[in-house]
Amino acid sequence: MNATEEYDVVIVGGGAAGLSAALLLGRARRRVAVVDAGRPRNERATHVHGYLTRDGVSPARLLDRAREEVAGYGVELIQGTAEKVRADRSVILEDGRVLTARQVILASGLRDVLPDVEGADERWGRDFFQCPYCHGWELRDRVLAVLGTAGSSVQQALLVRQFSDNVTLFTHDMEDLDEDARSSLGALGVKVVAGRVEALVSGRDSLSSVRLDNGELHPCEALFYEPAATVDASIVELADCSTSENGCLSTDEHGRTGVDGVWAVGNAADPAAQVIVAAGDAYRVAVAVNAELIVDDVARAKAGSAAGDVLLPESK
Ligand SMILES: Cc1cc2nc3c(=O)[nH]c(=O)nc-3n(C[C@H](O)[C@H](O)[C@H](O)COP(=O)(O)OP(=O)(O)OC[C@H]3O[C@@H](n4cnc5c(N)ncnc54)[C@H](O)[C@@H]3O)c2cc1C
DSSP: OOSEEEEEEEEOOOOHHHHHHHHHHHHTTTOEEEEEOOOOTTTOOOOOOOOOOOOTTTTHHHHHHHHHHHTTTTOEEESEEEEEOTTTEEEEETTSSSEEEEEEOOOOOOOEESSOOHHHHHHBBTTTSSOOHHTTTTGGOOOOOOOOSTTTHHHHHHHHHHTTEEEEEEEEOOOOOOHHHHHHHHHOOOEEOOOEEEEEEETTEEEEEEETSOOOOOOEEEEEEEEEEEEEEEHHHHHHHHBBBBSSSOOOOOSSSSSTTTOOGGGGGGOOOOHHHHHHHHHHHHHHHHHHHHHHHHHHHTTTTTTTTHOOOOOO
16 A cells, blocks of 8 residues: 555554454455554563453464454554544654544553552562452462552452452552441451552562561562553544543543544553453444444445445455
8 A cells, every 4th residue: 555545444553452443344344554562551461361262372472363363354564653643534653654544543552550669660560460350360379469549449459359368458548448448358358557568579580578668578479459541642632532530532432532533442442441351342343433434435435436445445
């Protein structure tokens, strides 16, 4: 495809969500490009869990397979970063290339905001995690803990308790626990330690304890935490989309952002979407995007434009 041709869909982000949308649209014989900077949210993790038939695969292997699959349907994979998404649905890459598209899907994921705790960045994805469903099984019966950030940390501690009978909630950033929370945690035997965690302490390349700001050391083999989410601010600003309270892009139930022809899928729209959910969500949104393209195909055909190219693309 040369620089002046129009893609049916340009997808910004080639993680599970972006590639799932690309698979559906490629198989639907649409001209699709995926621009991907290659930094999926779970890149620090060694395994992806909870993805049916792929449980335990490495994140890199899962995406390699996905890229092979979509490439087989003629989807163009472009390594790089999209810097701007304009209102006319052109996507400007950092190397200056301009991709014009009839529809744009933002599948750019999110960034987790890690706590200001020594060792947090080093341990993230190794023995410091956000999701007990993804990593709890592998950590079963170990000495586990939750770093308290909000009221929902109580719920997270109760969930982590399913995986071990040795669970501690460090209150860290939390407000005082109310009586109801204390009695629920007590009922399941979750210990509560009041105080700020200052450092994650590791020995022999695995977490061994957490250190509080009063100097106390508490044994801990894995720590869970609910990070705040942030989406790439430049994408939000330049595509002129709005964000919701959870830090992700606001969409309607079909994945439409407030900008005509710009959609959002996966973690870009939903911080709680795990890999299989992000992929499934993107499939659903891609169907809606294709429906929108069909409406446009009809309008173009009626207007006597070259819509035939779109309805019956050349065999790939
Ligand atoms: C430590 C950790 C472990 C996890 N483990 C699991 C697990 O075991 N099982 C599970 O189901 N989920 C797990 N998750 C959640 C999982 O990472 C997400 O569900 C998944 O990554 C969401 O897919 P996505 O496609 O929406 O976003 P991502 O996978 O983050 O993909 C987004 C892609 O877009 C690219 N991108 C961003 N901005 C641009 C731009 N401007 N231009 C071009 N490309 C761009 C990024 O580089 C990235 O490649 C884990 C998360 C973390 C943090």
